[in-house]
Amino acid sequence: MVSTDIASPPRNAGRLFDVKLLIGVLVVAVLLVISLFTGVYDVTGAEDGAQMFQITRVPRTIALVLAGASMAMAGLVMQLLTQNRFVEPTTTGTTEWAGLGLLLVMILVPQPSLSLRMAGAVLAAFVGTMVFFAFLRRVALKSSLIVPIVGIMLGAVVGALSTYLALATNSLQIVGVWFAGSFTSVMRGQYEMLWIVAVVGVIVFIVADRLTIAGLGEEVATNVGVNYNRIILLGTVLIAVTTGVVTVVVGNLPFLGLIVPNIVSMVRGDDLRSNLPWVCLLGIAIVTVCDIIGRTIIMPFEVPVSLILGVVGAVVFVLLLLRQRRRG
Template identity: 75%
Template sequence: MTTTTPAVKPKGRLLEPKLLLGILGVLVLLGFSLFTGVYDIFGTDDGTAMFAITRIPRTIALVLAGAAMAMSGLVMQLLTQNRFVEPTTTGTTEWAGLGLLTVLIINPEASLLAKMTVAIIFAFIGTMVFFLFLQRVSLKASLTVPIVGIMLGAVVGAFSSFIALQTDMLQSLGIWFAGSFTSVIRGQYEVLWIVAIVAIAIFIVADRFTVAGLGEEIATNVGLNYRQVMLLGTGLIAIATGVVTVVIGNLPFLGLIVPNIVSMFRGDDLRSNLPWVCLLGIAITTVCDLIGRTIIMPFEVPVSLILGVLGAVVFITLLLRQRKLG
């Protein structure tokens, strides 16, 4: 695989005034999320109850899903040494969707935990298939890597669509993949807290991921168990992707947009960048969700649609920038 490593900027402090301003800005956006919606939470008798049942869970889901997918993209880019990969450009999301479809065909009454577990297993398998492919095939251009991932994802997605068509679940499959926070309510989002554990784990082993991102030879020479770290990274990515896919659906390009924007301004130190990646992931997800809620109110546009448009623009911009830099 091809390494596309920009100039590494000095390592930044973990806590700094700019980060505090970023946290304040995200809190303002989350405040808008809490008080944006069709239902009048102030002028009705059950407004307080609806606020607790729908608005608060939705806002928490925005935080957890946005941070998880952004961090997954960052880890995946480090492990593959490529800035154009993330769960939706490597087929990980499609594999998670296939797992969800499989468990629903076998057991339509399966619990949310069962769906999530199978989705995580399939996401892990799919990510490992992608990583193994990259290890066995020498790719000369950095752009080739995500193209291969998109092709593998397309094959898995086509297989899922065929199975869904044969089992009269094609419409349901489309609904699952349309990433949206509309159905997030109290009692149906709590499993998303698992990704908070994933975020903590990534922060703890951030330095190992950074070293692994230098390549197997260098990582082994400094005493790092490269394959163990790769398995750990793959597992964390699979958990985050599987959980978010089951609860929310597909959030395209989020893991591509956020790490690249952060690295442009702060360099490539994973540990000091993680808080910024989390904040920017939350901010972009929240802004896209707010746009989706208000653009055709009282109806909603799935957040995946807005993210897809934004992600496509950023992806093209990154390609042009890469071409300009040679």
């Protein structure tokens, strides 16, 4: 793995809850309330407004919380395990693998259930993440900047394969829906599987200390009695489950796992456990803001949240690369 000072001394280690975190929670709560009442349909004046509010607005807002927090957290775990600030499911090909798994299930099984599609996406995401991790362990890369480029190249190959299969089987629409990550179709009865990522978040918090030790490298982890390979495997499973579930329910949310952990790390240092609440909050806030913009910028139509998030994420990604280059 390539070390890029990902384990710098934490500045706020051990302080999980403070006044600033409470303020952050209140700000995010305000954004979520705005999200609940943003949209073309008048949920306050229409006769069936209350019913539509329960069917569409509440599930969508819950999905924003779960997807935003979980993908930001997946990026944090991946950066820690690879010791590289520039990796996350988008820059390692994990999301493309999840899309390939979803496509294969749709091709092989007529009208598959949501759980079956999710299983295919999770399994493919796990395989893809393991391939990327195996590549990093066997190839010595002198520059940390090369790592995300390699991941993006691997993802492009997998994406090209998905496009070919979609064209060959008349399933191109499936790829289009996956690529355009959006919360438009999220409603009651179609988002509940997202609660799985909440369980993943609890597991990450429980094993945070072991993940932090594993992020220091195999030699350090072994010396303190941590099974390095087992923790890497657990982290990979957690990343794959998160990416697969979010991909099936929402679609692709590019660069979210890159933006959030880097911003939090620059402010608070690199302690995983104390940073988790902040990473989740900032992930929710960014996704919610992008979704609100997408719903209002060309109302009554919607812009996919992945489009706005991709533009913002690409700019931040370039700025981080330039910052790292200046630091040598």
